[in-house]
Structures are given as structure tokens and as C-alpha cells.
Amino acid sequence: MLEKHEYEEFRSAVRRLAISKIQPHASAVDKEMRFPEEALEAFKELQLVALPFPESIGGHGGDLLAQAISLEEVARVCATSSLTLMVIWAGLGPIARYGSDQLIDEIIKPALDGDTVASICLTEIHGGSDVWGGKTKAEHQGNDWVLNGQKRYITNANRSEWYTVLARTSEEEFGIFAVHKSDPGLSFGKLESKMGVRGSPTADVMLDDCRIPEYRCIGDSGKGNHYMTESLAIARPMIAAQALGIAQGALDAAIEYVKERQVFGQPVARFQMTKGTIGDLATKIEAARQLLYHACEASNNKQPDARVLASMAKLLCSNVAMEVTTEAVQLHGGAGYLTDFPVERMMRDAKITQIYEGTSEIQKLIIAKSFLSN
Template identity: 75%
Template sequence: MLEREDYEEFRKAVRRLAETKIQPYAADVDEKKRFPEEALAAFKELQLVALPFDERVGGQSGDVLAQSICLEEIARVCATSSLTLMVIWAGLGPIASFGSPQLIEEVMKPAINGDTVASICLTEIHGGSDVWGARTRAQYQDGQWVINGQKRYITNASRSDWYSVLARTGEDSFGVFAVHKSDPGLSFGKLESKMGVRGSPTADVIFEDCRVEDYRLLGDSKEGRQYITDSLAYTRPLIGAQALGIAQGALDAAIKYVKEREVFGQQVARFQMIRGTIADLATEIEAARQLLYRSCQAVENKEPEARTLASMAKLFCSNVAMKVATESVQLHGGAGYLTDFPVERMMRDAKITQIYEGTSEIQKLIVAKAMLSD
């Protein structure tokens, strides 16, 4: 781990970038439901796409805490942009960890420069919370893998260059495959219309006799389950970080508003009830931050309780995000209900953090199982 001052320097640099290069477009990205191209260009300035990856593949070896701080600061101004970056990391992750030297050369070099968009394809109609209910199959034929199936709700779909795809390779075994957007047999469903994170494209990814060369298999064809289980323990704190950033952004906006707005001849910020709400929300955010950073440390050090802490952090931070964003709308009065103020968008964006990468109910199942040792 780095020194505390190093993380704070890094936070300041990302915040500066987020406020100057991403925030100005956040409302437009949401309103027009368009991909945050400005954010993608901004990520290049600090080489943020390279942050989580090993120096071996050209990355910066930034630890989970640094990644969380990065996503937290971006989500503070634009949840769509933080999701875009997080999913690029999640899509490239299995390739960087388990890809053959040929694949790493082909994929990671342009990716590290920030020129590549990626997706992670786990969810299916029959396998959302039940990831292992997935029916997409990969069969080995004449030196190639032939993939058939349909993935649902895939972030960055149709915009991504590379797709890391979980597919069944046997009755009870899974593999993970790198599929390129130009591979024959790959197509996309309609773009989903969503409540929040509207600039982030979400669509089905469809595989019809999609053939990929053997070198696109990531690692062992029967170890995909383990690879994905490990990677979810690592990505869950990152969703927690996204949620925390949304909460902080909403509270910051609410504080600004209550200091400016006058009612009954005084600043809204002078009313005792309002001050109590601000104090409660700030306290919850700080509690969420401490749990999140503790889970980052556990994941980084591969501590035995890392998976449980990651689920706790995701569960708690997403609940705090939903509560803080809703209360921040309330603190704005009628203005909070208008799209002129960012808290309306933040409240819609907060909701998804309780759903994706395992719903709150699934996080509770994981935590309860660890507590009850059953």
C-alpha cells in the first residue's frame, strides 16, 4: 500500500480531472442517453484505464483502494462515466490475468493507451442472481471454440471492442473467452431504455455459432467459475465506491443548495432540522467510506474475510447512496425534482448500485452464510 498522502494526491488529481473534463457533460450524457466519449478521452490524461493492471501487461499496478478512490471521484460527478471505466476494467481483467501472451499483446497494448472499450458478459435470462444457471455453451471443434447463447443487460455492449464471456464448457464446468466485436456470429439486441446511468449502453449480446481461435480461451477451460468468483470479490468494492461517490456528489450538491436558498427570511441551512439531516447523511457517508476502505484492504491482502467484507461494503454503500440521494432531492424542495439540478439524476443513478454485480439480497446471503458458517 502507498502512504496516505499519496492516495490523497491521487484523489485530488482525479477530482480535478472529473470536475473539469467529465462533470460539464454529465447532464447531457444522461439527457441524450449517449456514450460518455468525453470521459473516455479524459481517462487517457491520467492513464486511468491502465490503473488496475500489472506492470507485466503495461499497467500501473494501482491497488484496489486507488481504484476505489478513482471510481468514487468520477461517480461524484457522473455515475455513467464511472460505470464505463469500471466495466472496461472488468472486461479486460480476465484477459490481463489469464490471457495467452499472444492475446495480451493483441488486446492489452491498445487497451492500456485507453483506446479500447470492453465488456464482461455473465448475466443471462436464466442466470442473473444465479450466475451458474447460465446456459451459453462453448464447444471445442476443429481447433476452435464455438459459442452459442445470449447474454443479458451487458454494459458497453455494441460499443466494446472486446467481450469477456462466461460459457459452459461441460455439464458443470465453465470457461471464459475473449470475443472480438468483429468475430462472426456475434450480434447485439436492442439498446435498453433505463431509469439511470442512461449514457451507458446496455444490451443483449448474442452468440450464434460464434467461432473463436483456441488462443482466445482464457486460462483453463474448466476453471472459469473460480476466475469469476474471485473477480466478483474484487469488483464488488468497486461498485461500493461508485455508490459512495454518488452519495458524496448528492450531499455536496445539497449543501451548496441549502446555503444559497432562502426561505422564511433565512438560509435553509440555518434550520435546525435541516442541519440534523446534513449531519446524519455526512455520518453515514463516512461510515460507508471506512467500511469500503477496510474491504479494499482485505481484498488487496487476500484476507480470509475479503469476500464477506466486499459484500458488506457493496450492500452498505449502495443503501447509503440511495438514502443520501433521496434525502438530497428532499433538501432541494421542488428544485430537486427538476432535471436542472444534478440530484434528480443522482437519485436515479443510485438505484442501480443496489442491483448490479449481485443484488442487495444476494450480498445478504453471502454475509449471512459467513456469519452462520453454513
């Protein structure tokens, strides 16, 4: 873990990168619904893809707080770009944590350079939140595994090289598998047209007798549910960081706008109701930030309450993001409803943070369960 001043220096570096290399393309990425290639290239400058991985294989040590700060700063200017980075981490993470040396050499080490795009394939047609109700199956045949099923709403979809797939290996057990884009039997559904994060391609991933070599089973073929539960505990603070960044970006834009917008002969920023709204939103963002950073530190230190703190952070940060972006549009008045201003995009982007990697309702259940079981 870094010292406090080192985190702030890192934040400043990521902010400069985001403003100079990612923000100029954010509007076009959204309007044209295209993958943020410029952001992928920008990540290389600070080796952001390498952040979650052990130093022993060329990564930067897996400091969750540093990852959260980087996502926060990228999402502050472009939610799609932050999602791209986050899902690369999510797709590669289980391989790095539980995969064999062969998989790490083949997949993770080359990915650290920043050119590899990855996906994680959990959700299925009949229930997004019911991960363990998935019907995708993996059958061991000789020296191969054969996968059959359909994964829904997969981020990075047809842009990824590697797909980490959760599949049922028996009636009660799951495994996770590394599937390459070129593997026979892998195909994609239509690209979805979405409300927000529109530059991130989302589509179904179909596995039709998709045959992969035996060594691409990640870890124990019966412990996939355990591996994924641990992975989700890491992923949820990252969603919280994305949400927090969107909220901060929207508040920054609103403050800039109300200082310039003139009504009744004076800037809107001088009105008491405007000041009250700004003060309220800034306080909620900072409260959410402190909870998120606490959750990251708990995870870094492997504290027993890390999982519930991750759910709390995701719940609070995503709710704050939705509230702040909505109020930011309101502070813009009629202009906020136009695509000329970034708050319109930010409001659309914020909504998904309340839904993916476990809806707000699921987070409440996880939190309540932790207290009621004591």
C-alpha cells in the first residue's frame, strides 16, 4: 500500500491523463456507440491494466484503493472508458488469482502491456442476479472441456480476446474457464442498443460445443462459485468507484455551469437554493468516497467485513451517482436535457451502476444478512 501523498500523486497523474487523452473523445464514443480505443491506448501510459496483478508476474501489486482511484478519475470524464478498464480487470482477475502458471504465462503476462481486452461471462437469460441458477454447462471430454450455453449482456462482447466463463460442471458445482475469441463454437448475438455507457459493446456470448483444452479450466473445476464470490467482492468496490467518478464529474460540470449561467441578472450560483443543492451533493459524494476507501482498505487487509463493506460502498455510491447526476441536469435547466452538455450523458451512464454486478436490491440483502446472522 502507498502513503497518503503517493495516492494523491497517483490521482493527479491519472486525472491529467483522463483530461488530456480520454475526455476529448468521451462525447464521440457515446454518440457513435464505438469502443473507446483512445482510452485503451491511454491506459498504457500509466500501465493501468497492470494495477491489480502481483508484482511477481509484472503487475503493480493489487492495491484496491489505487484501482478505485484510477476508475474514479477515468469515470469522472468518461464512464465507458472506466467500464472498459474495469471489465478487463474483472475478466483477467480470476485467471491471475486461480489459474495455472501456464495460463498466467499465456494470458496474464502479455495482457499487462495493455493491448488485451477481456470479458467476464456470468449473467444468463433467465436471471441476472441468480448467478448460481446458470444453465451453461462444461463437460470434460478426454483432454478437453466442451462448453454449451448462452451468456447475456456481456461487456466488451465481440471486442475481447479472452472470456472468463462460469459454467456448471455437475449438478451442484461450477467451474470457470478461459475461452479465446478464436475457439470453435464461440459466437456473439446482436450488439445491444443501451441507455448509457453506449461505447461499451454489449452482446450475448454463445457457446455451442465450444471446445477448449483441459488446462484452460481455471483452478479446481468444482470451485467456480467460490472463486466468483471472491471476485465479486473485489468487483463491487470498482463499480462503486465508477459511480463515484460519474457523480464527481457531474457535480464539477454543474458547478462550472451555474457560475456562468445568468438568471434575473446574476449567476445562478448566487441563489440560496443553488448553494444548498451544491452543498448537499458535495457532502453526499464525500461521504460515499470515505465509505468506498474504507471498503478498499478492508479488502487490501483481508478483513472479515470486507465483503459487506463492498456491498455498502456499491449501494451508496451508485445511489449517490443517480441523485447527483439527476440534480446536475436540473441545475443546468433546459440545457441539461440537451446532448450538448456532458451531464445528460452522465445521468444515463449512472443508472447502470445500480444494476450490474448485483443490483441495489441484492446489495441490501447481502448487507442485511451479515447483520441478521450475528
